[in-house]
Amino acid sequence: MKVIDHIRKAEAEKRTAFSYEILPPLRGKNIDRLFKNIDALQEFNPIYINITTHRSETVFKETPDGLFKKVTVRSRPGTIAIAAAIKSRYNVNVVPHMLCSGFTKEETEYALIDLQYLGIFDLLVLRGDKAKHEKQFTPSVDGHSHATELQQQINDFNHGILCDGSKTEAYDHKFSYGVAGYPEKHEEAPNMDSDIHFMKQKVDNGAEYIVTQMFFDNTKYFDFVDRCRKEGINVPIIPGLKPITFKSQLTVLPKIFKSDIPQELASELLKCKTDEEAAVVGTEWTIKQSRELIKAGVPNIHYYTLMATQSIKQIATELF
Template identity: 60%
Template sequence: MRVIDQINSSKRTAFSYEILPPLKGTGIERLYKTIETLQEFEPKYINITTHRSEYVYTDLGNGMFQRQRLRRRPGTVAVAAAIQNKYDITVVPHILCSGFSREETEYVLLDLQFLGITDLLVLRGDKAKHESVFTAEKEGYKHAIELQEQINSFNKGIFVDGSEMKVTATPFSYGVACYPEKHEEAPNLDTDIYWLKKKVEAGAEYAVTQLFYDNRKFFEFVRKAREAGITIPIIPGIKPMKRIEQLNIIPKTFKVDIPEELATAIMKCKSDEDSRRVGIEWCIEQCKELIAYGVPSIHFYSVAAEDSIKEVAKVIY
């Protein structure tokens, strides 16, 4: 069953979460442990992130850096297949513009289709760490909508070179990202919503938000999206705050605000365990309010937070 069908048919607020493929040489057992930690809450699907390959640089100490090697994070496709096979659960690999050419994307789509994985989350992706602005790969895309167009053509049996497939299979279904506090590159929220609507018109069936801690901003975002004619499910993305240092790291990394009440509570904490408890309590109240509002699903970002998510889910599910 497609993700959108699972969301629409769920009798209660659906539960899902995102995981990160393991680093080279670390194995998949840690991921299995995360899945088994959260399995009791009957997740509708599991997202698997994709990270672009990046060059590793060595500081030469004279203001210069030397490029050493290309670092890759082992395969999202393989991890998705392993999880689907082991747990018989819908998996949703991320597919990116960032770091991929059109032909590379086509081969990813072929591999996924061979494996019977036909749900995707379509994203532009982040810029490379050494880039000041996002730069598309040669023969790649600058915008998620362009990637959607390739997937739509693939679904119709057309390859990127215009040739036709001899055999077609189950078409891909996909969601996209959205940003209650606007994407960092958008000049304003209205412009961001304009582009979300374009992604919906291009075929997105649902949207998952960037993480946030202020429900008022989510509610306002949804209101403006509905006024703009966007009718697809908008799924809140949530991550419990865990460590004191995240009070500075999260706003810088994800370009989101921390509500004053939460920031004050974290600043009073004497240890990371104290801040973890504050983060769990805040997340529980945040999720209760979202459920009362009527969100169809809550999507958790689980990296380094699965223990906190379990405590939250015990209360709200």
């Protein structure tokens, strides 16, 4: 079964399934800590685990002679290998992210070939963030500018067409993929109508479900779903949640992810004197959000685990 099959099954059974996203370890770190975090959440039977992909970045390093050398580095390599390791160890659907950002069409094709060999057929297709040194997103030379272009390459690959236009035998198993949605609008979109217009293009181009960026006000999610449905977007729209675990996230998360913090939550976090107190407030808020979403009948809630595994375990213990 692919991820969309698990989501549809939960939908048919009128239950809400659990899933979450992880980051590969930093370059030079081993995988043991990641496995411990997955071990802590396995009892809740996740229907899939997403694995983020991180683009390479260009930095300048000083050489012994005092000059600077341009070097390409990637802080969190190994997404495909980690996906394979998790699939083998836990027998769960894994969903590596596929990015436009920082990757050429040929590199994408090699990744698809490797995933086919490994029997991994679920993807999350994203444009990805701009490089840290860029003022605006710039694709790699011979890379994709938009997620819809990356979707088309995957669609072509599913039909045996390679990126140079040559044909190969079509595989029996096709890639299935979801895309990202933004209840509070993508930061580069001029308005919500424009954002939903391009979301409709992604769905028409083959996306089978949508996973949202984190949000802290369920009204934003419900309004987003309503607007999508009115535009004829009928695939499952999976809410993505992240519990706040540090006081600093009150300002950091809105800055990075452009997600508003409701005043009620902000007021409670401002009363916290320690990160431990903030984590309690954040966990309670996410439980409250999750309960409302479950009551509304969402087939799946997706949790972002960065620095939040223990909080998510508490949430899952309460709800799943």
